[in-house]
Amino acid sequence: MERALASYHPIVSFLFFVVVIGMSMLYMHPVLLLISLISAIIYSTILNKEKFKQTLSFASIIILGAIIANAMFVNRGFTVLFYFRQNPVTLESISYGLCAGIMMASVVVWFSCYNEIITSDKFLYIFGKTFPSIALMISMVLRLIPKLTEQTKIIAKSQKTVGLDYSEGNLKMKIKSSMRILSILVTWALEDAVQTADSMKARGYGIKGRTNFSIYRFIKRDMIMLGIIGTIGLFLFMGYINGYGNLMFYPSIENIRFDGLYIAVYLSFFLITLLPSFLEIVEEYKWKYSEWMD
Structure with missing residues (x-):
């Protein structure tokens, strides 16, 4: 059975990953990064249940490595927890390392999902006419x-x-x-x-x-989904530009806010990151319902 997101036009699927991976790389906010990582792990598990433990272990290693690296080499912050070889280890540096690790882990997991959905044929279809050499090279690198x-x-x-x-x-x-x-x-x-x-x-x-012969057709549902992803993506980017995607860690950790536009940004990012998982659940329900009807 074809994956729900993969059944959409390649441009729609590609735009989804551009928005989600792009915003995950831009954000440095614990709430948004946790949403991204949890959603990525959920979707990765749906795509390949056998790799759940492997994905979780890999993400944990990345996060732990980022925490240790940042705590050891960055001594900024007011809240000193302890000293390691006469260097202060601060709560702020550990917190920043935690967020950086979650960001890197979420991006890696999202890219693993990308490789499952966006095949080399789809990538070449999107960029092959405009940038044939570059598209082929990138496609080969991603598959390598x-x-x-x-x-x-x-x-x-x-x-x-x-x-x-x-x-x-x-x-x-x-x-x-x-x-x-x-x-x-x-x-x-x-x-x-x-x-x-x-x-x-x-x-x-x-x-x-x-x-070029193409098997892809841009139909009404693709247009609707493209509009949804594009609108949410634009809203999230505008929110980021206006400071709704970053949290200050130095010299002290800023309070996490849950009011006004912050809630709107959290909910929007939550909806778009869980979109493919929701589509998969709906598709699976349709298959089971059709079998029951037969």
Whole structure:
């Protein structure tokens, strides 16, 4: 079954991720960042339930690393909690590191969701006509890590079948087996890049006047969803420009406000980040209802 957000026109799906990832990177406010991270984890779990623990662990490592790094290297702030090697560790530096870590973790999780929804074909469809070379390069870069990870697993399994398991033997044998896998992976990556380039060239990619066949149609529901995402995104950006997306941490932590436009910004960001999860729930309900009717 196709994912609900993926069933919309590529421009609609792409705009959603631009708004959510863009605002998550701009914001430095604990409420908004928590909304982004929780929503990202929920949607990532819906897309791939098996990776829930992995996603949670990865996000925790990023957050913990940011807290430690900021606390150790930034000594600003009035509230000194303790001293580490004669350097003050302040509540403000820990709080800022926590928010920075949540921001980085949420962006990483949202990008993992992006890779599930926006395929290379969709990305090339959006930007291929205007920026063919750049679009192809970015598309290949975004696919690189998932492709290399998957290919590494395939190579490791094939090596295991011929008795060259990298997890067995002493340290020297493990290193030798791992280097063999790395060598095969690098060779495969270079060959794949050359084949992709030759294939695109043979198909006339990037040549002026080249026609394109598209399976995507921009219909009424795409227009409605584009309007919703665009309106909320514009409101959030205007709110950020006017100071509704940042919290002061230094020299002391500013109070978190829950009044007026702050509540409107919180709710708007909450709605747009949970939008794909809501669409998935509605789609699943439709499928179950249709099966029950049959």
